[in-house]
Amino acid sequence: MKRKFTEKQMHILDVAEKLIAKKGFDGTSVRDISNQAKINVAMISYYFGSKEKMMAYLYRYRIQKTRESFAEFAEVIRDGKPEMQMKELVKYVVSQLFKFNYFHGFVTQEMRHDDSLKQDMMEFYTTFATKMEEVIKKGIASGVFSNAPKPEDLLSTIIGTSLFVIRNKNFFSHYVAGKDENYLEEAEKKVLANLLVTVFSVLGFQPH
Amino acid sequence: MKRKFTEKQMHILDVAEKLIAKKGFDGTSVRDISNQAKINVAMISYYFGSKEKMMAYLYRYRIQKTRESFAEFAEVIRDGKPEMQMKELVKYVVSQLFKFNYFHGFVTQEMRHDDSLKQDMMEFYTTFATKMEEVIKKGIASGVFSNAPKPEDLLSTIIGTSLFVIRNKNFFSHYVAGKDENYLEEAEKKVLANLLVTVFSVLGFQPH
Amino acid sequence: MKRKFTEKQMHILDVAEKLIAKKGFDGTSVRDISNQAKINVAMISYYFGSKEKMMAYLYRYRIQKTRESFAEFAEVIRDGKPEMQMKELVKYVVSQLFKFNYFHGFVTQEMRHDDSLKQDMMEFYTTFATKMEEVIKKGIASGVFSNAPKPEDLLSTIIGTSLFVIRNKNFFSHYVAGKDENYLEEAEKKVLANLLVTVFSVLGFQPH
Amino acid sequence: MKRKFTEKQMHILDVAEKLIAKKGFDGTSVRDISNQAKINVAMISYYFGSKEKMMAYLYRYRIQKTRESFAEFAEVIRDGKPEMQMKELVKYVVSQLFKFNYFHGFVTQEMRHDDSLKQDMMEFYTTFATKMEEVIKKGIASGVFSNAPKPEDLLSTIIGTSLFVIRNKNFFSHYVAGKDENYLEEAEKKVLANLLVTVFSVLGFQPH
DNA sequence: AATGAATGAGCATTCATTCAT
DNA sequence: GATGAATGAATGCTCATTCAT
Numbered sequence: 001m002k003r004k005f006t007e008k009q010m011h012i013l014d015v016a017e018k019l020i021a022k023k024g025f026d027g028t029s030v031r032d033i034s035n036q037a038k039i040n041v042a043m044i045s046y047y048f049g050s051k052e053k054m055m056a057y058l059y060r061y062r063i064q065k066t067r068e069s070f071a072e073f074a075e076v077i078r079d080g081k082p083e084m085q086m087k088e089l090v091k092y093v094v095s096q097l098f099k100f101n102y103f104h105g106f107v108t109q110e111m112r113h114d115d116s117l118k119q120d121m122m123e124f125y126t127t128f129a130t131k132m133e134e135v136i137k138k139g140i141a142s143g144v145f146s147n148a149p150k151p152e153d154l155l156s157t158i159i160g161t162s163l164f165v166i167r168n169k170n171f172f173s174h175y176v177a178g179k180d181e182n183y184l185e186e187a188e189k190k191v192l193a194n195l196l197v198t199v200f201s202v203l204g205f206q207p208h
Numbered sequence: 209m210k211r212k213f214t215e216k217q218m219h220i221l222d223v224a225e226k227l228i229a230k231k232g233f234d235g236t237s238v239r240d241i242s243n244q245a246k247i248n249v250a251m252i253s254y255y256f257g258s259k260e261k262m263m264a265y266l267y268r269y270r271i272q273k274t275r276e277s278f279a280e281f282a283e284v285i286r287d288g289k290p291e292m293q294m295k296e297l298v299k300y301v302v303s304q305l306f307k308f309n310y311f312h313g314f315v316t317q318e319m320r321h322d323d324s325l326k327q328d329m330m331e332f333y334t335t336f337a338t339k340m341e342e343v344i345k346k347g348i349a350s351g352v353f354s355n356a357p358k359p360e361d362l363l364s365t366i367i368g369t370s371l372f373v374i375r376n377k378n379f380f381s382h383y384v385a386g387k388d389e390n391y392l393e394e395a396e397k398k399v400l401a402n403l404l405v406t407v408f409s410v411l412g413f414q415p416h
Numbered sequence: 417m418k419r420k421f422t423e424k425q426m427h428i429l430d431v432a433e434k435l436i437a438k439k440g441f442d443g444t445s446v447r448d449i450s451n452q453a454k455i456n457v458a459m460i461s462y463y464f465g466s467k468e469k470m471m472a473y474l475y476r477y478r479i480q481k482t483r484e485s486f487a488e489f490a491e492v493i494r495d496g497k498p499e500m501q502m503k504e505l506v507k508y509v510v511s512q513l514f515k516f517n518y519f520h521g522f523v524t525q526e527m528r529h530d531d532s533l534k535q536d537m538m539e540f541y542t543t544f545a546t547k548m549e550e551v552i553k554k555g556i557a558s559g560v561f562s563n564a565p566k567p568e569d570l571l572s573t574i575i576g577t578s579l580f581v582i583r584n585k586n587f588f589s590h591y592v593a594g595k596d597e598n599y600l601e602e603a604e605k606k607v608l609a610n611l612l613v614t615v616f617s618v619l620g621f622q623p624h
Numbered sequence: 625m626k627r628k629f630t631e632k633q634m635h636i637l638d639v640a641e642k643l644i645a646k647k648g649f650d651g652t653s654v655r656d657i658s659n660q661a662k663i664n665v666a667m668i669s670y671y672f673g674s675k676e677k678m679m680a681y682l683y684r685y686r687i688q689k690t691r692e693s694f695a696e697f698a699e700v701i702r703d704g705k706p707e708m709q710m711k712e713l714v715k716y717v718v719s720q721l722f723k724f725n726y727f728h729g730f731v732t733q734e735m736r737h738d739d740s741l742k743q744d745m746m747e748f749y750t751t752f753a754t755k756m757e758e759v760i761k762k763g764i765a766s767g768v769f770s771n772a773p774k775p776e777d778l779l780s781t782i783i784g785t786s787l788f789v790i791r792n793k794n795f796f797s798h799y800v801a802g803k804d805e806n807y808l809e810e811a812e813k814k815v816l817a818n819l820l821v822t823v824f825s826v827l828g829f830q831p832h
Numbered sequence: 833a834a835t836g837a838a839t840g841a842g843c844a845t846t847c848a849t850t851c852a853t
Numbered sequence: 854g855a856t857g858a859a860t861g862a863a864t865g866c867t868c869a870t871t872c873a874t
Binding site: 568 | 648649651742745746749750771773774777780781783784785786787788789792794796798799814815818819821822825826828
């Protein structure tokens with residue numbers, strides 16, 4: 001499954017990701033994708049076996065990339081203070097969600113397709129939760145955090161809040177500065193500020 | 209548009225809601241619905257005009273009901289203290305999301321279908337935000353809340369967190385007690401507890 | 417088959433005739449008819465057995481009426497001179513075609529439905545041809561006509577020309593005076609003049 | 625729009641033309657056509673976009689061919705005497721109508737589908753009328769014709785009579801020699817003879 | 833006698849996929 | 854390896870008709 005993709009295949013996946021995020025898996029036909037990507041209709045079946053399998057490649061590819069990115073990120077913050085680590089963790093998760101909002105825009109909705117993909121996604125979230133728990137414990141130990149919320153609760157709040165804002169432009173844009181086309185950019189800033197306050201409040205953060 | 213529905217029509221809407229939440233609008237055929245609901249395929253067009261219009265009725269119906277329910281709820285908590293009001297507000301929103309999780313399972317995803325429906329949904333959220341702002345202000349005035357977060361931020365967190373948990377059973381069930389079929393029930397309790405702590409932390413709640 | 421129709425049934429037939437002439441048999445749904453006639457959908461099956469059978473009643477009804485009308489007409493011209501009889505015959509046929517253009521608008525096209533109807537229609541035309549032959553012979557005998565064209569040829573020309581003009585408003589209206597809504601009225605005058613000239617030319621008419 | 629058609633597409637158009645002439649546009653399903661043409665149902669949409677568009681191609685194709693054929697024909701008779709030209713003109717129109725009787729069998733009936741097609745058809749008829757007028761004038765000038773009927777009247781008679789005979793086999797076959805399967809062939813001869821007599825009578829033809 | 837509700841068959845079309853080259 | 858043509862299955866929907874009252 002850990003195939004390397006050619007330039008052309010990557011291009012198809014990119015196009016597919018955006019279209020599926022916008023119009024849903026069923027709402028996006030292979031003809032839509034092939035037209036947009038300027039390739040032959042038959043290519044999707046040819047390259048990936050089927051539309052459904054293409055979807056699986058898409059998942060795997062994005063998760064794989066995120067895993068690599070997170071490993072790198074974890075290394076960078078390895079030696080910091082827990083409050084800094086927590087702040088960076090929140091910033092990282094939020095930025096990843098907004099950056100790959102195309103992907104996350106359909107990730108939960110379309111997960112019905114393949115149970116093994118759900119498993120992958122679960123592990124992907126668990127990696128974050130584990131790291132978060134480690135940081136919380138360290139903060140408690142060092143006395144900068146006075147409460148120890150469950151990592152899954154904290155993570156649900158961070159991811160859930162971000163995804164809600166990404167998906168509910170209609171509601172949230174009323175409270176966001178800037179032009180319509182900058183929505184995601186501006187919304188990210190606002191959500192990040194909110195979540196940092198929220199997370200540190202919940203942790204009962206007390207600077208030394 | 210404020211039609212009354214017959215028993216049979218309600219039944220179809222119920223079945224449709226569940227199927228669509230599970231498999232998406234496009235992924236759910238009128239034959240799926242008619243088979244599950246034990247009715248004739250033609251009935252969906254006959255009753256609602258089309259599959260798309262049935263979707264609109266579904267929205268309108270749920271939103272209408274929620275609006276009524278919220279008006280009633282708002283009356284009940286009218287004279288309470290702000291901390292009680294806020295607690296009830298959170299409980300109310302969370303319980304509604306879990307109760308109508310089928311509906312909320314597709315509400316954001318499938319909103320592309322009709323712009324006027326998006327508008328309705330937006331107003332529906334705004335009603336909550338307005339009430340929340342009122343309570344925050346009162347709490348600040350009376351001194352029980354020391355911070356005044358933006359109501360839209362608070363609301364995003366409440367709704368976003370709840371929806372994330374509803375939709376990501378795969379991840380969250382690992383942290384939830386009880387059997388698999390009780391997932392939503394148990395998850396609701398856990399999320400509610402989490403959100404109450406979160407919200408009151410953010411508000412800097414100080415009991416008199 | 418020679419049923420008498422109630423007021424209501426007659427009304428349905430009237431509405432059906434016009435709709436079918438305008439949009440064709442298949443293009444006219446029983447719902448169209450029932451809506452226009454302000455009756456229940458089920459009535460058409462109820463009264464006539466089926467849509468197809470309703471069509472048959474329509475034919476029979478119109479043919480029957482025409483037969484009666486023609487018998488009456490034949491009586492009126494019984495004792496005239498052949499040139500007068502021929503002129504009246506042409507006028508009569510043309511006026512009937514234009515008067516019941518709704519009917520004749522679909523009569524040939526939709527005849528596939530029932531072979532016995534074709535038979536009826538044939539006899540209906542044959543009645544005219546027979547009368548025409550009689551008049552031609554008389555005119556030849558009396559010397560006012562010098563040629564004896566075949567009655568079926570003469571009749572084809574009269575009916576064919578009239579129907580062509582009725583059905584090809586798009587082409588013929590360019591040559592017709594008056595406003596668009598008077599098309600049939602004006603076209604009838606023009607066609608009648610044309611056919612009288614044509615028929616009498618062919619007959620080699622020589623006034624005594 | 626001036627597409628070239630493949631062998632297969634032509635075959636489908638041929639089959640469709642015959643079926644539609646026999647059973648009407650609505651009465652002919654794409655399944656009927658695909659069964660008869662031994663092709664897949666989806667091909668009609670695939671090749672022509674839709675059933676309706678296939679109809680448009682059919683029109684355009686036939687009219688285009690007729691236009692070409694007429695231009696060629698007009699060239700051939702260019703230098704003849706008016707009586708010869710008129711005779712050939714009548715023969716030409718009648719032969720075209722009988723040759724493409726499938727097409728002309730539905731052309732007026734089904735014209736509701738597309739207004740631009742009506743326009744095309746109108747121009748197609750007008751081309752004939754114009755030529756006819758030219759010949760009449762020339763004949764009047766040279767003294768072989770003593771009357772100048774309106775070209776649209778003459779044309780209505782020629783086309784109307786031919787179409788009537790084509791469509792009313794049931795009536796006309798009683799007067800036609802030969803076997804049933806030769807109806808059109810024999811009817812054409814008879815109609816042509818009739819129309820030549822009729823047209824030249826109306827023109828008051830006097831050989832020099 | 834008359835009707836609103838309901839039905840099953842059929843419609844044109846679109847779909848992901850496969851085939852022949 | 855890559856493609857345009859072609860396919861069968863499924864889609865939402867409309868139809869004339871029938872059913873229960």
